[in-house]
Amino acid sequence: MYMVIFHSGDGKPGYHQAESLDEAVHFVERLRNQEQVPDTRIFRMTEVPLEFKTYIKVEVAGTAGEEAVAPVENGSPEGEPEVAEPPLATAGSPARFGRFRA
Numbered sequence: 001m002y003m004v005i006f007h008s009g010d011g012k013p014g015y016h017q018a019e020s021l022d023e024a025v026h027f028v029e030r031l032r033n034q035e036q037v038p039d040t041r042i043f044r045m046t047e048v049p050l051e052f053k054t055y056i057k058v059e060v061a062g063t064a065g066e067e068a069v070a071p072v073e074n075g076s077p078e079g080e081p082e083v084a085e086p087p088l089a090t091a092g093s094p095a096r097f098g099r100f101r102a
Helices: 021-034
Strands: 002-007 013-018 040-044 055-057 099-101
Touching (some): 002 021
Antiparallel strands (some): 002 013, 002 040, 055 099
16 A cells, blocks of 8 residues: 655645556546646555454542552551551553553
């Protein structure tokens, strides 16, 4: 697949898809000879394979800006609850906290 990109005489961008290079070249010739469009370019297009993955984000409702507190059965030595530490990102794990692969 090929894409012809050009600017028309009034400066508007234009695009034309062509199945073959020969078809794209003929389109450029027509633009230049019949429509006096000097600014044309041809690009070869290939499909980029995509893979979709599902991610789940968990948020604690009503704690915006507060630190999360983990429940502790016996409490800390000082009698204060212990604060849960967020997990560290490791190679192969998602970089953003709270995002997990399903």
